[in-house]
Each structure stands twice: as structure tokens, then as C-alpha cells.
Amino acid sequence: MGEARSYVNMDKVVIVMPAYNEAENMGPMITELFEEVFPKITGVEMNLLIVDDFSPDKTGDIVKKYQGKYSNLYLLQKEREGLGWAYVKGFRYAVEKLHADAVMEMDADFQHPPKFVIPMVEAYLNGADYVIGSRYIKGGSVPKNWETFRKLVSYFGNLFIRIVLVKPKLHDLTTGFRLTKVKGVLDQIDLEHLMELGRFSHKVDLFYQSIKHAKKVVEIPLAFASRTKEKSKFNTKETISTFRVAIILGIKDKVRFIKFGIVGFTGFLVNYLGLEVLKRFGLSTYFSTLLATEAAIISNFIFNNVWTFKDKTITKVGDIIPQFLKFNLSSLFAVVVQPLIVTGAARIFSDSPVVRLFALVFALIVVVIPYNYVVYNLFIWKTWKLPWKKK
């Protein structure tokens, strides 16, 4: 075992463990990790960083005592600013001073039984860049002695956040036991600007930003134990804040699609009114739809450029022309499909304003809008990346 630790290029995993008034837990926790858990992990170098906010019960002094015994044990002491800051500063220390390849979030109070570090690090060694200790998958659990109400709040709270953030495939979004690869995930996140760094709820934002960058996410069952000593610092305020963060993140993400829908609707008005006006000028149904569709494409390009994708507005004249042509090219689909559907419906039913209206709405909702949203995000304003192009 010992010799495996001497490889020069071994990855370094740093467990960042915030601790506030955990004097009773500190010694047993350090001992169990260094004596029982770390020796069972080969292929990476395990480190433990305790982040103590100068706990009045002298948690820090206990850590210092053990530092003589274990060289991979580190202590960061700072003023009390809330759990999120303990993690942010701990991560910074782990990355900049200890050159961590992966960091872990873990509690000091044995609610995260230390043995679960092993499967989580194994998942990392098997290629995961984000590992979640999950209470809500098969094999995971919450403490048996929790009252029913607490279990319900925890489960439905999580379910609510999964729905708001549209993450049905992941089951535990508020867990405090996770592993994050530094390169490509943690180093892509603006840690100091996460929401609610003074609270536990920063975890939801941290989770959300990590998921955006992680390519391989793995959930490991976690049997969340009950607290034996002291009492939890989690409370109603924290719960409300957690929902608030989830809702804000959920909406932020959908604002673009809502704007896109509104622009699409104005485009539809241009499209339909244009079609009816041109019909009255005596043009055929086909050519009226064709010209009106192009008018809608032009107005959509302008509004999407200055509003929906305002963070990516194309301003350089030299870029506008090619991007507009590209936009047109991708909208060509609509130009082809819409007149065909409208003409087809007019033939099958009757060539009346009502039939033309319904046919146009049908074409837009079923085919054109979903197609356009994907194409614009991928190729015009480039807010999405193809999965295989992720760096």
C-alpha cells in the first residue's frame, strides 16, 4: 500500500471539511479518515483540509495536535462568514496552495460516514468529474430516527428543486457530500459570486454551476447518519433560502426561452398579417406566405439580436451580414415548411383566413419554433455547445 503513495504523478484529492464547534468530533474524524479510509484508497493521494472559523470550542487546536502525526492534514482558520465562504476559501486553498486535482465537500459531524469517501473517489478514478453522495437513490437513506415531517420536507424539497431546475436524472441536489474535479469543472466556476455564500443554500448554486461544466456525473448511494453530538446549524431560514436560490436559478435559465417565445409571437403577427395583406393585393397563397415569412424572419433576427440574445448581440457590421444570412439559411426551413403546410391545409380544407391561421399556428408550434430555438442557440448566437465539442 505505502509504495503506491510515492508515485510522482498521482492525482491529489483534498477533502474540504468545514467545522464549527466540532471539538468532540474532530479527533475521531481525523483518526478514522487517516487510519481506516485513506489506506484503502490507492491511485490518488488523499488530503484533509479543515476549515475552522476560529470555533470558540477550540476545534482548531485539536487539528493542530494531529498535524504532527499526519502530514496530509491541513488547517485553514478564518473569521466566521457562513458555510459558503468556508467552502469557497477552502477550495481556493486546496487548489492554489495544495494543487488539488479534485476537491470534496464533507461534514465533520459523522453524518457523512467516512467510509463513503472510498466509492466516491473510486468513481472519480473511473472518470467521473462530479460525484454526488446521494440519499435518494437505491442504497441511500436519511436517518431512521428523523421524524416523518422532516423526512417529507427533505424528500419533497429535493423533488421540488429537481423539477424547478429540470434535473430529473439527478436525485440529491442539496447533499453536502460531493466530489468535484478541478480542471474543467471547479476552475470554470466564479466561486466568489455564487448566490448566498453566507448560507447552506449556496450549495444549490454550486451544484447548478458544476453540472453545467461536468461531463460525467455519478451518484453514489449515501446513508446519511444522524448527528450524535451538538446540534445542526440548518434551520427554517436556511430551508426558505434554499428554495429561493432554486427558483431564481430556475427562472434565470428560462428567461431566454420566454423572450424567444415573445419575439416568436411578434414574428407570427408580422407573418400572419403580412400574409393576409398580400393576399388582398392579389398574390397567391404560396407567394403571400413566402414573402410574409421572410418579413417575419427579418423582424425576428432584429429582436432576437438586440433582446433575446442581448448578452451576445452581434454588433459588428462585418458580422451582421454573414450571421443574418446564416440566420436566413437556418430559417429557410421555415420558409419551405410553412408555405407547404399552409397551402396543403388550404387545399384539404378551404382557402380561408381561419384555415390559413390554424395551419400557420400548427406549423410554427410543432415544427418551426423548436427547430429554430435549437439552431439559434447552437449556430447563430452560440449559447449552447454540442456535447462532443465540450472542451
Ligand code: GDD
Ligand atoms: N467553518 C464553518 N463555518 N463550518 C460550518 C459552519 C460555519 O459557519 N456552519 C456549519 N459548519 C460545518 C459544521 O461544523 C459541519 O461540519 C458541516 O458544516 C455541516 O453543518 P451541520 O450544522 O451539521 O449541517 P446539517 O447536518 O444540518 O446539514 C447537512 O445537510 C444539508 C442539507 O442536506 C449538511 O450536509 C449540509 O451541507 C447540507 O446542505
Ligand code: MN
Ligand atoms: Mn450535520
